[in-house]
Amino acid sequence: MSAQRSAQPAPGKSAPDSTRRSEKSRRAIYDAALALVVEVGYPKTTIEGIAARAGVGKQTIYRWWSSKADVLMEAFLDLAERSQQEASAEPVSYTFPDTGDIAADLKTVLRATVDELRDPRFEAPSRALAAEGVVNEQLGRELVAKLLQPSLDLYMDRLRAAQAAGQVREGLDLRIALEFFISPLAQRWLQHTGPISHEYTDTLVDYALHGLAPR
Amino acid sequence: MSAQRSAQPAPGKSAPDSTRRSEKSRRAIYDAALALVVEVGYPKTTIEGIAARAGVGKQTIYRWWSSKADVLMEAFLDLAERSQQEASAEPVSYTFPDTGDIAADLKTVLRATVDELRDPRFEAPSRALAAEGVVNEQLGRELVAKLLQPSLDLYMDRLRAAQAAGQVREGLDLRIALEFFISPLAQRWLQHTGPISHEYTDTLVDYALHGLAPR
Amino acid sequence: MSAQRSAQPAPGKSAPDSTRRSEKSRRAIYDAALALVVEVGYPKTTIEGIAARAGVGKQTIYRWWSSKADVLMEAFLDLAERSQQEASAEPVSYTFPDTGDIAADLKTVLRATVDELRDPRFEAPSRALAAEGVVNEQLGRELVAKLLQPSLDLYMDRLRAAQAAGQVREGLDLRIALEFFISPLAQRWLQHTGPISHEYTDTLVDYALHGLAPR
Amino acid sequence: MSAQRSAQPAPGKSAPDSTRRSEKSRRAIYDAALALVVEVGYPKTTIEGIAARAGVGKQTIYRWWSSKADVLMEAFLDLAERSQQEASAEPVSYTFPDTGDIAADLKTVLRATVDELRDPRFEAPSRALAAEGVVNEQLGRELVAKLLQPSLDLYMDRLRAAQAAGQVREGLDLRIALEFFISPLAQRWLQHTGPISHEYTDTLVDYALHGLAPR
DNA sequence: CCGTAAGCGAGACGGTACGTCTTGTCTTGTG
DNA sequence: CACAAGACAAGACGTACCGTCTCGCTTACGG
Numbered sequence: 001m002s003a004q005r006s007a008q009p010a011p012g013k014s015a016p017d018s019t020r021r022s023e024k025s026r027r028a029i030y031d032a033a034l035a036l037v038v039e040v041g042y043p044k045t046t047i048e049g050i051a052a053r054a055g056v057g058k059q060t061i062y063r064w065w066s067s068k069a070d071v072l073m074e075a076f077l078d079l080a081e082r083s084q085q086e087a088s089a090e091p092v093s094y095t096f097p098d099t100g101d102i103a104a105d106l107k108t109v110l111r112a113t114v115d116e117l118r119d120p121r122f123e124a125p126s127r128a129l130a131a132e133g134v135v136n137e138q139l140g141r142e143l144v145a146k147l148l149q150p151s152l153d154l155y156m157d158r159l160r161a162a163q164a165a166g167q168v169r170e171g172l173d174l175r176i177a178l179e180f181f182i183s184p185l186a187q188r189w190l191q192h193t194g195p196i197s198h199e200y201t202d203t204l205v206d207y208a209l210h211g212l213a214p215r
Numbered sequence: 216m217s218a219q220r221s222a223q224p225a226p227g228k229s230a231p232d233s234t235r236r237s238e239k240s241r242r243a244i245y246d247a248a249l250a251l252v253v254e255v256g257y258p259k260t261t262i263e264g265i266a267a268r269a270g271v272g273k274q275t276i277y278r279w280w281s282s283k284a285d286v287l288m289e290a291f292l293d294l295a296e297r298s299q300q301e302a303s304a305e306p307v308s309y310t311f312p313d314t315g316d317i318a319a320d321l322k323t324v325l326r327a328t329v330d331e332l333r334d335p336r337f338e339a340p341s342r343a344l345a346a347e348g349v350v351n352e353q354l355g356r357e358l359v360a361k362l363l364q365p366s367l368d369l370y371m372d373r374l375r376a377a378q379a380a381g382q383v384r385e386g387l388d389l390r391i392a393l394e395f396f397i398s399p400l401a402q403r404w405l406q407h408t409g410p411i412s413h414e415y416t417d418t419l420v421d422y423a424l425h426g427l428a429p430r
Numbered sequence: 431m432s433a434q435r436s437a438q439p440a441p442g443k444s445a446p447d448s449t450r451r452s453e454k455s456r457r458a459i460y461d462a463a464l465a466l467v468v469e470v471g472y473p474k475t476t477i478e479g480i481a482a483r484a485g486v487g488k489q490t491i492y493r494w495w496s497s498k499a500d501v502l503m504e505a506f507l508d509l510a511e512r513s514q515q516e517a518s519a520e521p522v523s524y525t526f527p528d529t530g531d532i533a534a535d536l537k538t539v540l541r542a543t544v545d546e547l548r549d550p551r552f553e554a555p556s557r558a559l560a561a562e563g564v565v566n567e568q569l570g571r572e573l574v575a576k577l578l579q580p581s582l583d584l585y586m587d588r589l590r591a592a593q594a595a596g597q598v599r600e601g602l603d604l605r606i607a608l609e610f611f612i613s614p615l616a617q618r619w620l621q622h623t624g625p626i627s628h629e630y631t632d633t634l635v636d637y638a639l640h641g642l643a644p645r
Numbered sequence: 646m647s648a649q650r651s652a653q654p655a656p657g658k659s660a661p662d663s664t665r666r667s668e669k670s671r672r673a674i675y676d677a678a679l680a681l682v683v684e685v686g687y688p689k690t691t692i693e694g695i696a697a698r699a700g701v702g703k704q705t706i707y708r709w710w711s712s713k714a715d716v717l718m719e720a721f722l723d724l725a726e727r728s729q730q731e732a733s734a735e736p737v738s739y740t741f742p743d744t745g746d747i748a749a750d751l752k753t754v755l756r757a758t759v760d761e762l763r764d765p766r767f768e769a770p771s772r773a774l775a776a777e778g779v780v781n782e783q784l785g786r787e788l789v790a791k792l793l794q795p796s797l798d799l800y801m802d803r804l805r806a807a808q809a810a811g812q813v814r815e816g817l818d819l820r821i822a823l824e825f826f827i828s829p830l831a832q833r834w835l836q837h838t839g840p841i842s843h844e845y846t847d848t849l850v851d852y853a854l855h856g857l858a859p860r
Numbered sequence: 861c862c863g864t865a866a867g868c869g870a871g872a873c874g875g876t877a878c879g880t881c882t883t884g885t886c887t888t889g890t891g
Numbered sequence: 892c893a894c895a896a897g898a899c900a901a902g903a904c905g906t907a908c909c910g911t912c913t914c915g916c917t918t919a920c921g922g
Contacts, residue, residue, distance in 0.1 A: 016892090017893080021893080022893070025893090041350070043350070046881085046883085047882080047883075047884085048881085048883080051896095056894080057893095057895040057896055057897080058884080058885095058896090059884095059885085059886085059893095059894080059895085060893080060894060062885080063893080127349050127350050128350060130349050131346040131347070131349040131350040133406060133407070134342050134345050134349065134405050134406070135256070135258070135346040140406060140407040143406075148406070148408065172422070173418065173422075175409070176399070176415075176418060176419065179399035179402065179403075179419075180399070180422070180426075182402070183398035183399040183401065183402040183403075184391070184394035184395070186398065186402045186406070187394065187398040187401045187402060187405075188394075190345075190349050190405060191348060191349070191355060191358075191359060191363070191401070192348070192352055192355040192359060193363065194390070200391075203388065203391060207387070207388075207391060207392065207395070207426060207427075208395070208426060209426075210426040211395075211422060211423060211424075211425040211426015212422075212425075212426065231871080231872075232870085232871070232872080234914095235870095235871070235872055235873095235913080236872075237872070237873070240872090240873075240874090261902090261903055261904085262903080262904080262905085263902085263903060263904080264903090266874090270874075271873085271874070271875095272872095272874040272875055272876095273874095273875085273904095273905080273906095274872090274873080274874085274905095274906085274907090275872075275873065277905065277906085278873095447866065447867080450868095450918085450919075450920095452868070455867090455868075471780070472780060476908060478907085478908060478909085479908090481869090481870095487867095487868060487869040488869095488870085488871085488909095488910080488911095489868080489870090489910095489911085489912090490867080490868060490869075492910065492911080493867080493868095557780050558780060560835075560836070561776040561777070561780040562776070563836060564775050564776035564835050564836070565686070565687060565688070565772050565773060567837055570837040571837055573836075574837060574838055578838065602852070605839070606829070606845075606848060606849065606852060607852065609828075609829035609832065609849075610825055610829070610852070612832070613824075613828035613829040613831065613832040613833075614828040616828065617827070617831045617832060620775075620779050620835060621779070621831070622778070622782055622786050622789060623793065624820070630821075633818065633821060634821065634824075637817070637818075637822065637825070637856060638825070640856040640857075641825075641853060641854075641855040641856015641857065642852075642855075661898075662896085662897070664888090665887075665898055665899095666898075667899070670898090670899075670900095691876085691877060691878085692877080692878075692879085693876085693878080694877090700900080701899085701900070702898095702901060702902085703879080703900095703901090704879095704880085704881085704899080705899060707879065
């Protein structure tokens, strides 16, 4: 992904030949990066440390990625992909449950999200990336596009179905409606403004749907 | 503020005597820190740089603050205080408008918030601190307590008044209700998930109040 | 001594009033300086360390001395004076033995010198001062004048007496003759070019007197 | 030389690979160190200053040397080697003149030594190293072994030849005899106890040989 | 005998250098 | 030619001292 960026002409520097890239090194770097972020935290995770732990030369990292955040982002995307493939038969894309009961479906998904946000394997790198994205707009947008947007699209689809089924008022901007479910949880998690739990997301769904329901 | 922290026993290191602290240096450090964050960004803002720009020895920074984030947080709190005092007759505390129309009042305040989030003087340090808070829970909580909570309390008061006036349904958890106004804006700003504008926050208020209104 | 230097007009800075000087502080500073040089070595002996150990403000040191070497020099002179007063009835000045046998007398004195050079109470500060004097000519000359010269004068007197008694050839430059006894020992001690012992100095005396004896 | 020291196991820190060492940096560091010692004096010569002047990172100094004194010692040894190679056809070792007249030969060599001690290119670093050696026994012994001993050996050889030729008494300890020529000059130079000149060393030779001559 | 001006302990201050750590580039061999 | 290894220039880190500068507090003197 970053390799795509690097594959751009990159004036003056001839781009590396990605066909000869060592898959073993890539894996080792991902693993080292994620492990270090979990163990010592993002700020103390250094490129040198990743290289040493991965048994890789520093140049191998600089050749393929442009920054520590870039490494971590790819490592995390890879982690997310792999753990999805574990969890589901379908290779790449999540599916959003559709039992016909929009409230129940949203609660199910949000409960799963809460669990994920609390899983320490995910929490450390997610926070690190989120923090980086707050300050670095380019990386932030990339994160949103690659990590967040796919999920949001599934929500949107489900909400559209609910709207078609008359469970959500006509004419609503679903992008904004969606935020009533997502953003409060996001903010509590990002800014430590409150505890997150299944009860909390359930309440969120109830309150928000109340406002979205047809009159 | 940091002085209060430093006033804790601080085992092994005798705490500095805050009565002899140089006010001039403190001011110069605040100004330098804020200016540098705006000019070169948070990661490239260094303690050495702040010291040099403030015309101050590094030790004077390390004596009174524990980290770059700590310096910036106090500098920002100080900035916030000063710009409030400029803006209002009342010395320290904001007031939340209460025209009797909860929708209008919320829109007013949120529009002001949008303006503030876009003011470059505020944006750079706020983002830096927010990012730091995402990753560093202790600092995150401190930020929330000192910067966010006072504002949230004013929202809560206003919502309670609206509830008393019958504009908001009885029995609602206002802390959660509040998040419908605050969190979507916060997330859009923090994560660059969407544009923020007066129109957006107006819509937010309309949608959210719809769900909170009495049946 | 340094007070005498400081008592010079010192343009711009009014000289401190030495009549009001705290004797207790001076003593404490001497003791601290000597103890630290013995314990941690000269380079790691700092003015701050001396002040802290002496329970004295830094300014009290800077008021009366111009440098670490200056403090140590006075402290050492004081030590030398005190240990002389212990050792002899006569208050200040050494005496050089005169048994009529120049060889025996020189051997006696040089043996005592060897013992002193090996006394750890003296060795650390002496080396420190000597080293400083190698590099800092002004201090070096001061050291020679105050510490070395008085002893050398006694040697000269004794050699003159020996010359009068016909034990040393007429017409010799005694200042140079003297160096045959003193310098080899000095060099061995200063530069670690060889071991120093009573046997060594005895041999030195024998060899040297051989060259100085009348033909 | 330091590389040899560094080649010791050096527990915990893997030793740097001296085959990849930058010769250019080494030269630049030597030059900078010597120049700074001459220009600003040893105490004001800092590692940072050397690095800056040599256009070298500080780490490059710390990688190969353990202290300022260590750098200077190697720089000085290198200087000494280079200026010997300039002066003589024979690559490394000095030669001591042997005209058959021991007095004349000693005077020649000592006059040359006096000239060297007064050459400002040599004086500043020599004094700095000598001073360091007074206080730091390990470094002192290293200095003696590497700088002084080779010269002393040549003296010894010459004295042995003189002894064989009947110009010096049998049975004398030549190591001690040697000191009559060397040490007085050394002390005058080190401790500023007297002026040094060709006349002085000539006298020294005359007086000392007098005592060493056969009866 | 009382104020006032020193010396004093304390320690904050603007600085400089320390020795360490990391960055991103470059170089040297190996596979 | 990608790679592991790691030397290199650069520069920030947090610490230790430097020498100067207030602070209050004795402490002795001089009006």
